[in-house]
Structure formats: structure tokens, C-alpha cells
Amino acid sequence: MEIKQINPEQTLSLRHKQLRSHLTLEECVYNGDYEESTVHLAAIEQEKIIGIASFYEEKCLAMPSKRAYRLRGMAVDSEYQGNSIGSQIIAYAEEKLRRRGVEVVWCNARLKALNFYKRNGFTVSGDKFEIPFIGSHFVMKKELKETAGNHYLTSIEKEFKAIKRKADLAIDQLSIEELYWRPHEHTNSISTIMKHLSGNMHSRWTNFLHSDGEKRDRQRDLEFEEFVMTREEMLDYWEKGWSCLFSTISSLTEHDLLKEVTIRNEPHTVIQALLRQSTHYSSHVGQILSIGKQLKAEGWKNLSIPKGESESFNQKKMGESH
The missing domain is CATH 1.20.120.450 (dinb family like domain)
Structure with missing residues (x-):
């Protein structure tokens, strides 16, 4: 199995099957799916998409000062569930988002998915709320810590x-x-x-x-x-x-x-x-x-500190005390 970035259209079939079966395929498109900053990931086994998740640049109200991405559309094909595929997608996404300087990942988690997100380091923020036709949810968030790698x-x-x-x-x-x-x-x-x-x-x-x-x-x-x-x-x-x-x-x-x-x-x-x-x-x-x-x-335009100007450059950067 490999995890890689895919285009928005490739998410729709599994998104419809696992999350939005009451809608048409066209209605499974989310706001932001086609934004350049959005990241769509898939777990792929023998050329078949078996897991998906999408990440959108969107503030987390619980941590408004931090750069945040929202996780939506996390789904694993029912035939492949129980194999930690969702956890692997999240781990892969976290590395990608850290590279972009993202500090927080958050989501609206379904009640039945609460323990899954907790196992992956997310914590509950706020009270339970309802999304019509879908059910009870909690906002969950995870701060992304920098790693040496x-x-x-x-x-x-x-x-x-x-x-x-x-x-x-x-x-x-x-x-x-x-x-x-x-x-x-x-x-x-x-x-x-x-x-x-x-x-x-x-x-x-x-x-x-x-x-x-x-x-x-x-x-x-x-x-x-x-x-x-x-x-x-x-x-x-x-x-x-x-x-x-x-x-x-x-x-x-x-x-x-x-x-x-x-x-x-x-x-x-x-x-x-x-x-x-x-x-x-x-x-x-x-x-x-x-x-x-x-x-x-x-006529050469210098690409570094011009000759004879080191002292003035240092003063600009480091102040008069240098």
C-alpha cells in the first residue's frame, strides 16, 4: 500500500460510498476541494483507492492565532477497515502539513469516530453538536510538533x-x-x-x-x-x-x-x-x-553583500551595538 496526493475528483467515489450515500456524487464535492492550498490524500492498494482524507486551510476557532488545516472526508473502504489505514493517512498528512508550517489540524469528528481520533493524538474541544442528516459531532484538534526529521x-x-x-x-x-x-x-x-x-x-x-x-x-x-x-x-x-x-x-x-x-x-x-x-x-x-x-x-547586480559594505550591512541587520 502507498499513500500519495490525488486530485479532488478521485476522492468522490469513496467519499460518496462511505460518508455521503444519501447525496448524489456531484453533491459530495466540498467547498475548497479545488483550492490550490487543499491537500487530498489516498491510500492505494493495487491501483485501487481504499482510503481518503482531504485537508483544507481553515482557522481553528479554538486556536485562532495558529496556522491551521481542517481535516474532512476521512474514509476507509469498508472492506479494508481495521488495518490502521486511516492512521497511516493522518501520519503522512501531518508530515506534509508540518513542511508547510501548519501548527494545528482539526476536524468535526463523528461520535463513532471519537476514539479513532483520540488514538491519533486529537483532543476534544467544546461541546457536542449536531449536523443535520449526519449526526452528533465534536470538534477535535491536534497540535503539530516539529521533529528533527x-x-x-x-x-x-x-x-x-x-x-x-x-x-x-x-x-x-x-x-x-x-x-x-x-x-x-x-x-x-x-x-x-x-x-x-x-x-x-x-x-x-x-x-x-x-x-x-x-x-x-x-x-x-x-x-x-x-x-x-x-x-x-x-x-x-x-x-x-x-x-x-x-x-x-x-x-x-x-x-x-x-x-x-x-x-x-x-x-x-x-x-x-x-x-x-x-x-x-x-x-x-x-x-x-x-x-x-x-x-x-x-554592471553586475550583486547577489550577496557588495564589496566594502559589510559593516553597513551588519549594522542594518544587527544594530549599532555590533
């Missing part, structure tokens, strides 16, 4: 984004001709570095947990061959590589961090693989910045 994943994702941002700000300053410029014949142009990084990302992060990071169909040497692309083609290929990376990182949970993956048959924990690629990408982005500075000279 989640903090690591959040931090490494931010680090990769910071690396990419520096490269993007440098690339934006350069013309297509400058992207193809090489200091001399034994060095790479920025376009070649971009091509190499994207090729590496496609190879390393595709099917990351289940296949070697050096894919058999990768043609690494071709990444260093200079051939002409338009700026749009170059940026499209660049973005697709980063998208592959960020999509994979967002799918990881803290339970994956000590799993073993290989790169050219060399074993790494997931932590080690992430650190290895962070070092690799930052070194190449450093090359991009160096070439850009050579090309633009006085």
Missing part, C-alpha cells in the same frame, strides 16, 4: 531553493550570447552548466527511492557538448530539472531519511544523497555566478 527536510528544501534563486538571478542578468560565452576552451559556458545540472537532476531524482541515481538512459557526456538552443528552450529544460528535484523532495517523509539509495551502485542514506547533491549544485551555481561577474563587470 521534518526540520531537516524543510531546511534542505529551502537550501535547494536558495541555490536555484541565486542561479536564476544571475541568468536573468545575461543575454543569450553571454549564456554561451566561455572564458576559454577548457571551461564550460553557463548554458552547458545549466544543461548538465538539469540532466543530473532528471537522473538523480526520477524514481529516487527505487532506482540507482545514475540512470542507464542518461547520456552525461552529451550534457557537456555545446549545441544551440533558444533562451526559452534552455530555461524550459532548466526548470524541468528543478521541478523533478522539488517534486521528489516534497514526496519524502522523515521515515525515508535513513533508507538506502544508490548512486552508481554506491550506497547512501537519503540524508547523504540530499547533502551530496546540495554540494554538487551549489558548486556549479558558484561557477555560474563567477562567469556572470566576469561578463558584466561593473
Whole structure:
């Protein structure tokens, strides 16, 4: 069984069967189902959806100052109940929501589901109330505590984004001709570095947990061959590589961090693989910045503290007492 994010339409059949059988399928759509911030999760067994839950950005009245998500539509197919599927979906969701900076998850829990939510760390808030045609409910909430594993994943994702941002700000300053410029014949142009990084990302992060990071169909040497692309083609290929990376990182949970993956048959924990690629990408982005500075000279827009301005920068950040 695997748990993964699905689209809103994929929740409707099981939502209707287990929770809203008195309604039509179309009436099982919830407000917020199609909001970009909403997260729909499913437990899938042999391509069949056997459990679902949806999470909506919505304040918890019991804790209004904290960023909160509401859990709705939690359902497990009656044929698969009693196998902790709901608990696994909640645990998976909590990791995803922590990564978004969510502090509280809450729900309107049916009376018969009270013990299920209590087992999963939720507590009752307020008095019992009725929802017409459905029955008695309690508001239940759970604070999401930060964990070391989640903090690591959040931090490494931010680090990769910071690396990419520096490269993007440098690339934006350069013309297509400058992207193809090489200091001399034994060095790479920025376009070649971009091509190499994207090729590496496609190879390393595709099917990351289940296949070697050096894919058999990768043609690494071709990444260093200079051939002409338009700026749009170059940026499209660049973005697709980063998208592959960020999509994979967002799918990881803290339970994956000590799993073993290989790169050219060399074993790494997931932590080690992430650190290895962070070092690799930052070194190449450093090359991009160096070439850009050579090309633009006085016209270069600094991406860090300008030369000779450290003291004034520190005073702005740390005050006159520094």
C-alpha cells in the first residue's frame, strides 16, 4: 500500500460510498476541494483507492492565532477497515502539513469516530453538536510538533531553493550570447552548466527511492557538448530539472531519511544523497555566478553583500551595538 496526493475528483467515489450515500456524487464535492492550498490524500492498494482524507486551510476557532488545516472526508473502504489505514493517512498528512508550517489540524469528528481520533493524538474541544442528516459531532484538534526529521527536510528544501534563486538571478542578468560565452576552451559556458545540472537532476531524482541515481538512459557526456538552443528552450529544460528535484523532495517523509539509495551502485542514506547533491549544485551555481561577474563587470547586480559594505550591512541587520 502507498499513500500519495490525488486530485479532488478521485476522492468522490469513496467519499460518496462511505460518508455521503444519501447525496448524489456531484453533491459530495466540498467547498475548497479545488483550492490550490487543499491537500487530498489516498491510500492505494493495487491501483485501487481504499482510503481518503482531504485537508483544507481553515482557522481553528479554538486556536485562532495558529496556522491551521481542517481535516474532512476521512474514509476507509469498508472492506479494508481495521488495518490502521486511516492512521497511516493522518501520519503522512501531518508530515506534509508540518513542511508547510501548519501548527494545528482539526476536524468535526463523528461520535463513532471519537476514539479513532483520540488514538491519533486529537483532543476534544467544546461541546457536542449536531449536523443535520449526519449526526452528533465534536470538534477535535491536534497540535503539530516539529521533529528533527521534518526540520531537516524543510531546511534542505529551502537550501535547494536558495541555490536555484541565486542561479536564476544571475541568468536573468545575461543575454543569450553571454549564456554561451566561455572564458576559454577548457571551461564550460553557463548554458552547458545549466544543461548538465538539469540532466543530473532528471537522473538523480526520477524514481529516487527505487532506482540507482545514475540512470542507464542518461547520456552525461552529451550534457557537456555545446549545441544551440533558444533562451526559452534552455530555461524550459532548466526548470524541468528543478521541478523533478522539488517534486521528489516534497514526496519524502522523515521515515525515508535513513533508507538506502544508490548512486552508481554506491550506497547512501537519503540524508547523504540530499547533502551530496546540495554540494554538487551549489558548486556549479558558484561557477555560474563567477562567469556572470566576469561578463558584466561593473554592471553586475550583486547577489550577496557588495564589496566594502559589510559593516553597513551588519549594522542594518544587527544594530549599532555590533
